[in-house]
Amino acid sequence: MLNESRGSFDDIPRDPSPSADLCTVVYRSRAVKPLSDLDLKSLLRTAQARNQREAITGVVLYDSSHFFQWLEGPPAGVERVMESIRNDNRHRDLEILTKGAAPQRRFDGWDMKLAAPGASATSLRSEALEPPRDIIDGLRRQPAAAPSLLVKLVPLLPADNESPLSASLAGRELGNSAAAILRTVILDAVIPSLLDAHGFPPGRIEAPRANPRACELAELLIASDQTAALDLIRELRGKDGDVEQLFAPLLEPAARSLGDLWDEDVCSEFDVTLGLCRLQTAARLLGADSPRRILRVAQPSVLIAPVPGEIHQLVAGLDSEWLWHAGWSPRSEFPANERDLGDMLSSNWVDILDLSLSAAFRREESMPRLAGIIAGARRASRNPTLVVVVGGRAFVEDSAVGAEVGADVSSRTTRDIDRRMLESIQADGIVSPIVRAGRVQ
Template sequence: MREAGAAPVGRSGVRSRWSWDTSARKGGESMMAREDWSEFPGNQEQHGSESAQPLMTLTYRSRATGAMSPAGLRQLREMAAARNRAEGVTGVVLYDNQRFFQWLEGPPDGVARVWSSISRDPRHTDIEAISVHAAPTRLFGQWDMRLSTSREEMADLRGMSPGLIHPEAERLATLAIGTDSDAVRGLIADVFGRYESLQTVTEQLIEPAARRLSDLWSSGDCSEYEVTLGLCRLQTSMRVLMADSVPDIADEPLVVLVAPLPGEIHLLGATLGAEATWQAGWETELRFPSTEEALKKIVATNWFDAVDLSLSPANQREHRIPSMEKIIATVRRASQNPALVVVAGGRAFYDRLATSSDVGADASHASAAQVTQAIEQARRGRL
């Protein structure tokens, strides 16, 4: 185990990926829209033009400042459709009980201009960007802007139901419970080769596939054993993919503990979170404490600037929310750092079954790829 504050060093003499401890087990809340749109990675997609261009997706949620009448909603849709059409943007907006959820997709510059307009619109407030990422294709290419007031459709889109999962993530889930591990690694490597973005692969491929595995189990199409096996294959494939990556060390790297909540058998979320903090140049310790007491000992005997605790990225684990709150309180009391930042993640937060305040965390994230943003957001909030 490395000493607190020292960068872990591997056998080759370069900083190793994580500091591992396998003795315990064998085996802001949201991301803000990125400001530098010109550097956004994308694939080639055509829409309304013969020339190919990069494609990206932005999703956000907000609250209407007042009740919207049917006529007001129609006017909103018509204005949005005209604006989107001019920018080559497509998507859908869902409205229910004064809440908006919108999915935008199109060329980065076009989406950026639409987002700028949306951010200034006085008809809504509490505007929160949930995700910004490159996209392999459009999901709503036939609509300049579709308006829906269906609660069922809103739940489906916010939860990324199987009907809206990208075909490559659907295929990955199927492969993960099959017999060809090489096919799993090949598909992940192919998508990563196109985008060269860990965040895109995590948010658009790995985590949707993990949620799909759980949904297959819920519908009786696979066993719990197959889900666990599939998640392990995704985890192993990601570690193999990123094994040779050695990011630059940050000028003032944070020391971060990344761990699944004690008792959580699905370790994929913690592995992805550790990869994200490692890629940020932070000193990362990935641990798998089997008990609350083991986790308490880790934070009591090592200095950490932040701790990321995760539930399953596949199953909702709503029943574990109360215990997560208790464990986070224990971590704070045991920590050497009185200003410790604690963030939480897992599908429960993706599906918005829980918030950071529900578990006593400083922030939560809907994707393991967003863990660094969540930690930085929480730290800024304390300044």
């Protein structure tokens, strides 16, 4: 018999509303003994037959010592399957990692796939897949991240009539990374170059897509041991990688995932704040050894500040890091209130004011106040054409909000913020006297 697991199925929603028609359970358990290929085949056949009867889909990953399984389907069916799993004597120490209602299936069409090292070489063939090493390592390092790691197995199997290159260009990762690398080159280098050559506005170029491991990073950031989080960032950066390239694909979406974890009551607001601080520290540590550009021309005067009263400073920190590495000399301040901000703008010429809200929370309640702060900043500024840039999760998810609060630019990402600032300055045509004189401030 299995040991009693944490959690029960009493709180799985059984409401007849659409949101309760489907539920998901992810668990972890310890194998009693190593399983042979024949054992795995028997396990898979039993699971497939049982799941077909209950309309259950999912995946089970076996790493030679533990099982990680994702089940999804009607709540009553999932409960019956889990009761059978509890009574399976091939494992013990079953631990529920997540459970609850689900909006849709993530493994539609998979009665049950098996993911195991060496599985592709067994007689199971198409019913099994070889999990990438990073998924295995991630599960061992942080078992609680299993939900976000297991869903990454879906792209490993392209459709039967689909070429690997087509699968990669459609956004599905492959066991062979060559096509995925080609897709990245096309999206991040070739297409932007072609658009630029043909005179398309830079705003037409989409921001880099979020790294699928951003959710995993968020979960690691709220853990007590931060070694795994920093190791993951270093791993994704690569040996010779540029930390700036992690901002939009990884750090920024990880910050939003922290807000989602809070919204789901997985962590406290303090945990989110601590996680954001850890992201900012990681960006600073990993960027310390990155070369800084040497610019021969003067740059605009930029004042970077969180909105007075905003305790989350990640957006301001990332913007400052990006501009500094780009050769600029931004001034970072932390005004306690609107009067302090006004004094900063009235005592020094500022071309661009970069204000930011939380990277994790939407802060809808802050918008009326922010509109007043921006209006007051313009009145206090020595520069009659002050450009105001706003950033934070609220502006990532709805760029129109920036104009509603009176900003000139809504920043959806730190990436290339220097270019967007220059474009806004050129549009206004007025820059600081020192810049016009051709001297760096």
